[in-house]
Amino acid sequence: MRILLLGANGQLGQELSHTLPSLGEVKVCGRSEVDLTNKHSIIEAVDAFKPEVIVNAAAYTAVDKAERERGLAFKVNAEAVGILASEAAKLDIWLIHYSTDYVFDGSKTEPYLEADTPNPINVYGESKLAGEQAIITSGCKHLIFRTTWVIGKDGHNFAKTILQLASERDTLSIINDQFGVPAAPALIAKVTNAAIEAIATARHWPSGIYHLAPHGKTTWYGIAQTLIQQAKEACLPLATNERDLQAITTADYPTSAKRPANSLLDTSKLEKQLKFNLPDWEDDFSLVVEGIIRELKAA
Numbered sequence: 092m093r094i095l096l097l098g099a100n101g102q103l104g105q106e107l108s109h110t111l112p113s114l115g116e117v118k119v120c121g122r123s124e125v126d127l128t129n130k131h132s133i134i135e136a137v138d139a140f141k142p143e144v145i146v147n148a149a150a151y152t153a154v155d156k157a158e159r160e161r162g163l164a165f166k167v168n169a170e171a172v173g174i175l176a177s178e179a180a181k182l183d184i185w186l187i188h189y190s191t192d193y194v195f196d197g198s199k200t201e202p203y204l205e206a207d208t209p210n211p212i213n214v215y216g217e218s219k220l221a222g223e224q225a226i227i228t229s230g231c232k233h234l235i236f237r238t239t240w241v242i243g244k245d246g247h248n249f250a251k252t253i254l255q256l257a258s259e260r261d262t263l264s265i266i267n268d269q270f271g272v273p274a275a276p277a278l279i280a281k282v283t284n285a286a287i288e289a290i291a292t293a294r295h296w297p298s299g300i301y302h303l304a305p306h307g308k309t310t311w312y313g314i315a316q317t318l319i320q321q322a323k324e325a326c327l328p329l330a331t332n333e334r335d336l337q338a339i340t341t342a343d344y345p346t347s348a349k350r351p352a353n354s355l356l357d358t359s360k361l362e363k364q365l366k367f368n369l370p371d372w373e374d375d376f377s378l379v380v381e382g383i384i385r386e387l388k389a390a
């Protein structure tokens with residue numbers, strides 16, 4: 092399999108740059124090799140490498156900033172994805188792409204199904220939905236993995252921010268009324284590898300959208316509690332204890348972009364395709380925290 096990986100320096104991209112090479116020849120591209128705001132750069136990369144699968148882990152992910160940078164968010168998350176999709180359609184190759192729970196408005200009380208109607212409430216969500224639609228409209232062979240709250244050991248994320256703040260402050264206020272789960276890049280990469288293996292061996296994996304997240308339900312506050320507890324157990328020096336975490340509401344912490352109150356995704360459709368079970372979020376997240384702590388101690 093010849094695999095073109097885009098967005099190789101992001102949280103997920105870094106993980107995929109380690110896992111994809113077990114499947115074949117991988118051309119690993121960060122922004123400096125392929126800039127998604129540059130149509131020619133995208134087309135040239137595809138023409139030069141002649142991949143059988145394109146894996147697009149690149150995205151404009153600055154949710155609040157997107158409210159002020161609508162044009163750029165759409166250029167990266169929608170226009171560029173449309174170009175990738177039309178290249179994939181032209182060459183009859185697969186496009187594997189990642190989307191987000193933020194395509195939904197969060198008003199549903201149950202976990203979201205792939206068939207539920209999206210209704211994004213922020214610019215980032217609108218741009219990611221436009222990317223999904225561009226792929227579907229192109230008619231290319233595609234897998235769109237909609238995932239949620241990506242937290243890994245590489246790149247910037249909530250866990251690293253909380254550990255940094257907890258080393259400086261003796262109390263932290265964390266939102267406790269947005270429900271979801273963290274998803275480790277390692278899990279998303281494991282599913283991606285399984286999907287590409289299936290494609291390579293002609294095992295049936297229908298094109299479409301698949302929800303990809305660990306099992307369970309928590310909030311940002313719940314994640315922070317688990318994180319601080321594990322960090323304390325590992326003797327990481329922190330000024331904040333679990334009991335010093337204050338649960339607050341979304342209304343207490345206004346941000347430029349609105350966030351859905353419910354980010355939970357029903358993953359039954361994906362699990363029918365997989366030969367392994369998706370983990371509970373605590374187990375998935377605990378491995379990530381171990382990795383972050385190991386790196387902090389080594390630094």
Ligand SMILES: NC(=O)c1ccc[n+]([C@@H]2O[C@H](COP(=O)([O-])OP(=O)(O)OC[C@H]3O[C@@H](n4cnc5c(N)ncnc54)[C@H](OP(=O)(O)O)[C@@H]3O)[C@@H](O)[C@H]2O)c1
Nearest residue numbers: 100101102103122126127149150152189191238239240241
């Ligand atoms: N993060 C989350 O909580 C979350 C939740 C749900 C879904 N997702 C989706 O999951 C996927 C992976 O997210 P992630 O957390 O790995 O994101 P990330 O860490 O923010 O990485 C995104 C990558 O995209 C690259 N990029 C941005 N603009 C680009 C451009 N114009 N040309 C080329 N590359 C560009 C960035 O390059 P630089 O390194 O040069 O900046 C970065 O390496 C994305 O599709 C995202 O929408 C993420």
